[in-house]
Amino acid sequence: MSLTVILYFINEIQKYMNTLEKINIGVVGVGHLGQYHVKHLSKISGANLIGVFDSNNKRNNSISKQYNTRIFDSLNSLIQSCDALSIVTPTQYHAEIAEQCIRSNKHVFIEKPITVSLSEADNILRLADNSGVIVQVGHIERLNPALLALDSYTLKPKYIEVQRLAPYTTRGTEVPVVLDLMIHDIDIVLALVKSQVDTIHASGLSIMTDSVDIANARIQFVDGTIANITSSRIAKDKVRKLKAFQNEMYVTIDFLLGLTEVYRVVKNKGPRGLAAVPLNENEGNKQIIYEKPPVNSFDPLRMELSNFIDSIKGKTKPIVSGSDGREALKVAIQIHEMIIKDLH
Numbered sequence: 001m002s003l004t005v006i007l008y009f010i011n012e013i014q015k016y017m018n019t020l021e022k023i024n025i026g027v028v029g030v031g032h033l034g035q036y037h038v039k040h041l042s043k044i045s046g047a048n049l050i051g052v053f054d055s056n057n058k059r060n061n062s063i064s065k066q067y068n069t070r071i072f073d074s075l076n077s078l079i080q081s082c083d084a085l086s087i088v089t090p091t092q093y094h095a096e097i098a099e100q101c102i103r104s105n106k107h108v109f110i111e112k113p114i115t116v117s118l119s120e121a122d123n124i125l126r127l128a129d130n131s132g133v134i135v136q137v138g139h140i141e142r143l144n145p146a147l148l149a150l151d152s153y154t155l156k157p158k159y160i161e162v163q164r165l166a167p168y169t170t171r172g173t174e175v176p177v178v179l180d181l182m183i184h185d186i187d188i189v190l191a192l193v194k195s196q197v198d199t200i201h202a203s204g205l206s207i208m209t210d211s212v213d214i215a216n217a218r219i220q221f222v223d224g225t226i227a228n229i230t231s232s233r234i235a236k237d238k239v240r241k242l243k244a245f246q247n248e249m250y251v252t253i254d255f256l257l258g259l260t261e262v263y264r265v266v267k268n269k270g271p272r273g274l275a276a277v278p279l280n281e282n283e284g285n286k287q288i289i290y291e292k293p294p295v296n297s298f299d300p301l302r303m304e305l306s307n308f309i310d311s312i313k314g315k316t317k318p319i320v321s322g323s324d325g326r327e328a329l330k331v332a333i334q335i336h337e338m339i340i341k342d343l344h
């Protein structure tokens with residue numbers, strides 16, 4: 001056996017051994033969402049939850065007691081004890097904390113939005129590139145089971161309509177509604193449309209906060225696709241719905257109910273067992289068929305954190321990369337700037 005072949009096998013064995021090792025991970029910021037990061041990371045088999053750091057000691061104490069994990073008295077001491085960190089602080093601290101982690105060569109999972117400004121996001125991505133660490137962003141709706149239910153369909157939407165409305169709460173208001181809520185849908189739209197953003201029209205209002213609370217954006221892509229997104233954080237009821245229209249297919253997703261529906265035009269008879277609605281007689285054999293693809297039941301947060309751990313082990317790639325987070329932020333900032341220009 002040649003030396004090259006032996007080295008190849010050693011390398012493969014090493015890669016396999018790496019996948020068996022647990023990733024030591026800590027959580028920075030254990031408020032509303034951070035507590036769920038702790039909960040899942042304490043159960044994911046490839047992860048070894050090392051501990052938590054929150055600037056509020058009450059949160060540290062309550063979460064450490066609940067999940068039997070260690071409290072670190074400084075961010076740096078947590079960073080030095082981990083291979084990877086999950087950053088779940090308010091958005092304005094993401095950039096500074098992520099930079100500190102990456103400078104110590106630690107992988108980072110950053111909750112959405114990746115940062116407040118584009119220059120901060122660029123800095124994070126540049127540092128990560130230089131040190132070879134993974135940056136994943138918490139655009140959790142990309143792992144919503146109702147969206148993943150469409151995996152077996154070829155989606156090429158020409159028009160997308162999205163609504164994300166939520167009752168008012170002070171959490172998240174440190175950033176405008178576009179960076180808090182709309183950015184989820186911007187990320188989904190950018191993932192669905194395989195074209196560059198061409199033009200954006202946007203408008204919005206400040207109602208409860210000094211920032212924008214209701215926003216609407218119409219994004220036109222170079223290939224002509226249009227996405228019309230509405231977000232509000234002062235609605236009576238929660239709504240999270242997406243409709244996408246394409247040649248001979250229309251899909252609706254209710255992210256809250258976990259309901260996905262597809263209407264497709266088929267020639268000749270629809271597949272057996274599907275409700276087939278014939279068009280009028282002049283349409284020949286064309287029919288509209290209705291399908292309700294099965295929506296799996298799993299926790300998207302658990303899935304994205306498992307995806308992060310597996311990506312660190314080299315088994316897969318992050319479903320939402322740092323650059324995806326940066327692209328969604330770029331469009332969100334453009335929309336927000338357009339709105340505030342009109343407001344003043």
Ligand code: NAD
Nearest residue numbers: 029030031032033034054055056088089090091093111112
């Ligand atoms: P939160 O206010 O409930 O919790 C934030 C926690 O961070 C608090 O316990 C606070 O004490 C702590 N903290 C603040 N500054 C810190 C610092 N410098 N170092 C360490 N700890 C610090 O906020 P939240 O609702 O949990 O949101 C946190 C992040 O998660 C935000 O970026 C938000 O946009 C994001 N988020 C994402 C989703 C999603 O759907 N993916 C949903 C909610 C929130």
